[in-house]
Amino acid sequence: MPVIDLEFDLNETERAVRDTAHRFATEVMRPVGDKLDKMSAEDVIAKDSLLWDAHKQYNDLGLREVDPDLSPIEQARISCLISEEMGWGDSGLAISFGAGAMAGGMAANSGNAELAARFPQGTNGCWAITEPNHGSDMIDFGDAIMAPGATRSRADCIARADGNEYVISGQKAAWVSNGTIAEQAALYCAMETADGKKGGGVILVNLKSKGVSRGKALEKIGQRALNQGEIFFDEVRVPADNVLYGPDLYQFAIDQTLTGANTGMALTFTGLARAAFEEALDYAKTRVQGGVPIIQHQSVKARIFQMYRKVEAARCLARKVAMSNAAGNGNLGPAIAAKVTATQTAFEVASDALQIFGGNGISREYPIEKMLRDARISMIEDGCNDVLGLVCADKLVEE
Ligand SMILES: Cc1cc2nc3c(=O)[nH]c(=O)nc-3n(C[C@H](O)[C@H](O)[C@H](O)COP(=O)(O)OP(=O)(O)OC[C@H]3O[C@@H](n4cnc5c(N)ncnc54)[C@H](O)[C@@H]3O)c2cc1C
Known part of the structure; x- marks a missing residue:
């Protein structure tokens, strides 16, 4: 976030990983995601598609495997930064990378070496x-x-x-x-x-x-x-x-899986929300109407503030839940709260960003309309938000 840096407690390794992930998100994910967005679904997966190189570069960067010698909390701190940057870059690619890791990850964690060998990590x-x-x-x-x-x-x-x-x-x-x-x-x-x-x-x-x-x-x-x-x-x-x-x-397995998946969604779509906020802030500083950059108009300023506080709030909850999971306190209820908050935030912030961009907001030459479309479907992905809310409420009633 360019405004006020709340990332005061990152250590050197965490900053380095975040910067690497951000560079990949900027230089690979944004441009590739933009091109794939404009192609047919069949062309996206065609043999000569840019998709494959993006997957390869992601694997080569080693972002999939965080250093296993770190403690679970240390690993989770790094994973939070990576997931947010992936969502900032392109949420569709981010989910493709994340879902792609699932079968291999489960085999690796099964404790069955033969199974892990047959379902290797890095295979889509x-x-x-x-x-x-x-x-x-x-x-x-x-x-x-x-x-x-x-x-x-x-x-x-x-x-x-x-x-x-x-x-x-x-x-x-x-x-x-x-x-x-x-x-x-x-x-x-x-x-x-x-x-x-x-x-x-x-x-x-x-x-x-x-x-x-x-x-x-x-x-x-x-x-x-x-x-x-x-x-x-x-x-x-x-x-x-x-x-x-x-x-x-089976119920235990679903609970565990959804806890991890909903937490991942929360971190990823915090990244998308942040991306939309940053685009809107930059645009508002340069677009001149009424004789001044539009950021100087009070209603635009007020909108920018609302976007900023929502992104930070979504991020706080997402990371708190990720840390709780890593501490062995994983629980589906909080993960649902984080997923619903972050995806709702991503949608609202992308919609506000589109408003700030005015007519340019609806143009495919600017990134905002895509961010709004990407954010909208996150409210159905990994469980519809309204149904997830009912499942969480049921858990609260049980307690
Ligand atoms: C981008 C994306 C990625 C996805 N990835 C995967 C994936 O990797 N693997 C996978 O298996 N699935 C995946 N899904 C599927 C996703 O999990 C389902 O779409 C979701 O669980 C909802 O199911 P449905 O689409 O059948 O909607 P339905 O269950 O038919 O629901 C339709 C509407 O009715 C509402 N509704 C349904 N039942 C009730 C009820 N009893 N009470 C109140 N409201 C209700 C829902 O909230 C929703 O608004 C993905 C979906 C999306 C959008």
């Missing part, structure tokens, strides 16, 4: 949970959002035990981030185990397996650098060792 992955007939209800364990007397419809995707393997049949929805390009998936779906248990489960799937096919890349209004699409499973066989969580631990 995805989180496949949403189904055509199951969106919001996939995260509603306490039936917080079920209408009275309603029952859940059948799963669209199921993994059934068969000897030492699971056989997966069905499909995931068109909203899966990296859905048409991922090579490995963390698949969250209905499961029937060998000992007759039924429920949900988490299973790692190599998406090059026989029986896997993909839908078309989704055309959408924002985060267009983030490819999304359906994944189909036609009797896909995977080793039983690939199961990370069975029905007994």
Whole structure:
């Protein structure tokens, strides 16, 4: 933030990582994200697309793996800075990088070296949970959002035990981030185990397996650098060792995953909010109307202040939740509060920025209209904000 620097307590390493991430966000993510935004969804994932070089440069920079010798809190402090810069650069690319790391990250954390070798980090992955007939209800364990007397419809995707393997049949929805390009998936779906248990489960799937096919890349209004699409499973066989969580631990797994994902969303969209604020501030200082730069008009000044305080507030909550998670105090309620706050802030600040840009705000020659589109869909991503709010409220009532 150029105004008043609240980053007074960053150490030398943290400043260096932040500066590296910011340079990458400025020199690679912004220009690439802008170009991908103007291309068709199919061209975004074409062989000669700029997308692949952006992914490669991100991997080469080593931003994916924070020094494992640091304490969890130290690692989290650095991750906060990186996530915010990635969101500042291009939120679609940021989410593509983040979702891409999920399957490999879960394999690495499983404690199973053989699984980690088969699902390496750095290989592009995805989180496949949403189904055509199951969106919001996939995260509603306490039936917080079920209408009275309603029952859940059948799963669209199921993994059934068969000897030492699971056989997966069905499909995931068109909203899966990296859905048409991922090579490995963390698949969250209905499961029937060998000992007759039924429920949900988490299973790692190599998406090059026989029986896997993909839908078309989704055309959408924002985060267009983030490819999304359906994944189909036609009797896909995977080793039983690939199961990370069975029905007994499924709710725990979803809670953990959403806690991490919602915290990541909060940090990333704080970055987008900050980007929109900075653009608006710069523009207001140079655009002259009524004989003076528009920043000198009181209503513009007042708007700038509201944007500034919202960005700092979103950032504070996002980082506080990230630190709490790193301290072993991870909890879905606060993560939801941070995600809803940051994405709502990103949308409001981008909308205010568009107002400050006036007619130029709606032009594709300026970055603001894209930021507004990118921010809007973050309020649906990783759970609709209104449904997440109900899930959080349910937890507050339980306490
Ligand atoms: C950019 C983006 C990235 C995404 N990435 C992934 C991904 O990587 N993997 C993945 O699996 N999915 C992903 N999703 C899917 C996302 O998680 C779902 O879109 C979201 O959970 C909502 O599901 P839905 O779209 O089916 O909406 P629905 O559940 O059909 O909801 C539609 C509307 O109805 C409201 N609503 C629904 N049920 C209730 C209720 N009981 N009470 C009150 N209101 C209700 C919702 O709030 C919403 O406004 C992504 C989505 C987006 C936009």
